[in-house]
Amino acid sequence: MMNIEETKTNIFNDQKPGTSGLRKKVTVFQQEFYTENFVQAIFDAQGDRVVDSTFVVGGDGRYYVKEVVSKIIKIAAANRVGKLIVGRNGIFSTPAISNYIRKYKTNGAIVLTASHNPGGPDNDFGIKFNCENGGPAPDQVTNRIFEITKSLESFKYVPNLIIDIEKEQSTAIQVGDRKFVVEVINPVEDYVVLMKEIFDFPSIKELVHGSAERPKFELIVDCLNGVTGPYAQCIFGTELGVGESSIVHSTPLEDFGGLHPDPNLTYASNLVDTVRKGVYDMGVAFDGDGDRNMIIGKNAFFVNPSDSLAVLADNLELIPYFKKTGIKGFARSMPTGSAVDRVALNKACDIFEVPTGWKYFGNLMDAGRLSLCGEESFGTGSDHIREKDGIWACLAWLNIIAKLGKSIEEVLMDHWKIYGRHFFTRYDYEGCESLPANEVMIEIVSLIQNPKFIGEKLSWGDKTYVVQKADDFSYQDIIDHSLTVNQGLRILFEDGSRIVFRLSGTGSSGATIRLYIESYETNPSTFMMDAQVILKPLINIAINMSKVEEHTGRKFPTVIT
Ligand code: G1P
Numbered sequence: 001m002m003n004i005e006e007t008k009t010n011i012f013n014d015q016k017p018g019t020s021g022l023r024k025k026v027t028v029f030q031q032e033f034y035t036e037n038f039v040q041a042i043f044d045a046q047g048d049r050v051v052d053s054t055f056v057v058g059g060d061g062r063y064y065v066k067e068v069v070s071k072i073i074k075i076a077a078a079n080r081v082g083k084l085i086v087g088r089n090g091i092f093s094t095p096a097i098s099n100y101i102r103k104y105k106t107n108g109a110i111v112l113t114a115s116h117n118p119g120g121p122d123n124d125f126g127i128k129f130n131c132e133n134g135g136p137a138p139d140q141v142t143n144r145i146f147e148i149t150k151s152l153e154s155f156k157y158v159p160n161l162i163i164d165i166e167k168e169q170s171t172a173i174q175v176g177d178r179k180f181v182v183e184v185i186n187p188v189e190d191y192v193v194l195m196k197e198i199f200d201f202p203s204i205k206e207l208v209h210g211s212a213e214r215p216k217f218e219l220i221v222d223c224l225n226g227v228t229g230p231y232a233q234c235i236f237g238t239e240l241g242v243g244e245s246s247i248v249h250s251t252p253l254e255d256f257g258g259l260h261p262d263p264n265l266t267y268a269s270n271l272v273d274t275v276r277k278g279v280y281d282m283g284v285a286f287d288g289d290g291d292r293n294m295i296i297g298k299n300a301f302f303v304n305p306s307d308s309l310a311v312l313a314d315n316l317e318l319i320p321y322f323k324k325t326g327i328k329g330f331a332r333s334m335p336t337g338s339a340v341d342r343v344a345l346n347k348a349c350d351i352f353e354v355p356t357g358w359k360y361f362g363n364l365m366d367a368g369r370l371s372l373c374g375e376e377s378f379g380t381g382s383d384h385i386r387e388k389d390g391i392w393a394c395l396a397w398l399n400i401i402a403k404l405g406k407s408i409e410e411v412l413m414d415h416w417k418i419y420g421r422h423f424f425t426r427y428d429y430e431g432c433e434s435l436p437a438n439e440v441m442i443e444i445v446s447l448i449q450n451p452k453f454i455g456e457k458l459s460w461g462d463k464t465y466v467v468q469k470a471d472d473f474s475y476q477d478i479i480d481h482s483l484t485v486n487q488g489l490r491i492l493f494e495d496g497s498r499i500v501f502r503l504s505g506t507g508s509s510g511a512t513i514r515l516y517i518e519s520y521e522t523n524p525s526t527f528m529m530d531a532q533v534i535l536k537p538l539i540n541i542a543i544n545m546s547k548v549e550e551h552t553g554r555k556f557p558t559v560i561t
């Protein structure tokens with residue numbers, strides 16, 4: 001029998017979860033009791049439901065995951081949790097955790113990830129709480145956790161409880177008068193089963209192998225040394241027969257091998273360079289915890305995530321899962337380009353616009369109102385789980401290509417011919433000081449608060465845009481009626497173009513300014529043009545009006561998508 005101890009702790013006032021959980025430098029989490037406090041607060045926030053509950057624990061394999069798993073085991077045991085399901089070696093992708101929670105009806109999960117942020121002793125760590133629907137905790141829950149951290153006096157743990165998480169095994173321990181079980185499992189198995197239920201694997205297999213009618217469709221997958229490695233090896237390698245050399249960076253590493261595991265044109269440039277050589281028909285990359293994806297076609301033809309969402313929406317019936325469930329509705333986060341809105345209109349389907357962050361899709365899915373959703377930040381997913389899902393997005397594209405028999409570029413061109421093209425770009429000014437970043441936002445607020453701003457003409461070169469509406473985006477959930485405010489400053493123009501400014505809510509320190517720009521073209525001669533060229537007037541208008549350089553000293557953004 002093992003004993004419970006209670007230790008007095010000191011309070012940390014900075015444990016407010018952001019867009020996606022609590023994210024800080026590893027060194028912050030390593031402070032004495034910092035991690036323990038947050039984990040204790042998660043269990044306290046459960047109230048009586050914690051008694052005999054089952055939680056899933058795992059993460060993206062980054063530095064400090066294993067240490068935190070062993071802390072969670074000790075604290076859970078002392079807080080009357082009945083059972084913990086732990087991914088072997090602490091590995092569990094975010095989408096696979098969401099699936100596990102739903103499939104086995106567990107009470108939720110503690111997900112150890114800082115997603116696409118770099119890893120290693122000097123980089124980032126994160127703790128995210130997911131609820132029993134499999135999705136990230138909504139604001140009410142994260143707020144409750146935060147409130148608890150501000151007055152926490154002690155935490156409980158079982159000091160002698162040590163479990164070997166390198167072996168798949170189940171261990172039952174007597175803790176005080178209760179039984180506590182830790183089950184270390186293979187984190188890949190159930191997820192692979194789910195993917196095979198959703199997609200037409202035989203057709204995808206034929207696509208990537210080639211047939212008498214069609215040459216082999218060459219695919220290359222880059223896991224950026226994140227958690228998707230073992231999933232990709234099993235799904236693309238074992239199940240679909242993609243060669244080993246086409247599944248790269250597929251061993252999860254604590255520091256992601258020095259890579260920044262964010263699948264975009266800047267950080268996945270190795271993949272982009274490889275695909276640009278013209279051998280591969282498709283390249284795909286995933287982020288650290290496996291929920292993001294980037295899709296590129298032959299010669300590195302870039303598929304903007306907002307377009308990817310629209311194309312998937314338009315072709316969803318080609319995927320067996322949606323043939324079965326029907327299409328219940330679409331959604332996107334506010335800054336995401338509105339290409340999908342046109343598909344929704346065409347299909348007479350609902351389309352919802354929610355704040356940034358996957359947690360806002362959950363209620364709609366639970367209420368059966370939403371089948372497919374996405375964000376411009378390389379997140380795409382469906383109601384098969386309650387997280388975005390990188391591997392799912394890749395399989396969805398492969399499934400659609402297998403049925404349409406076209407290249408990625410042809411699919412996009414055909415889409416634009418029908419719907420017109422929404423040009424979209426995002427500028428990120430990463431690692432700014434907080435104060436100047438706020439000044440940039442205040443600059444815009446003071447502009448849009450002026451009643452004369454509506455109707456104002458903003459020009460650059462020979463282009464002029466008339467302001468139709470400007471606000472700070474807020475959202476009322478149609479299911480639980482909760483109101484979320486301050487979700488981004490929007491300037492909407494009469495021709496449907498948009499400028500949006502937001503501060504990132506996922507950084508671990510400082511501030512990141514995000515500038516989103518969108519315009520809509522119906523003239524086919526523009527379709528193959530570079531978004532940066534088409535959007536230049538709007539970009540310049542946005543940069544000038546925000547005085548971003550004046551405030552932050554930044555001449556250029558750090559990342560352009
Ligand atoms: C970013 C993305 C957002 C995404 C989140 C978690 O949040 O912009 O779309 O949901 O990461 O992956 P941000 O840093 O902008 O708050």
Ligand code: ZN
Pocket residue numbers: 094114115116287288289290291292
């Ligand atoms: Zn992620």
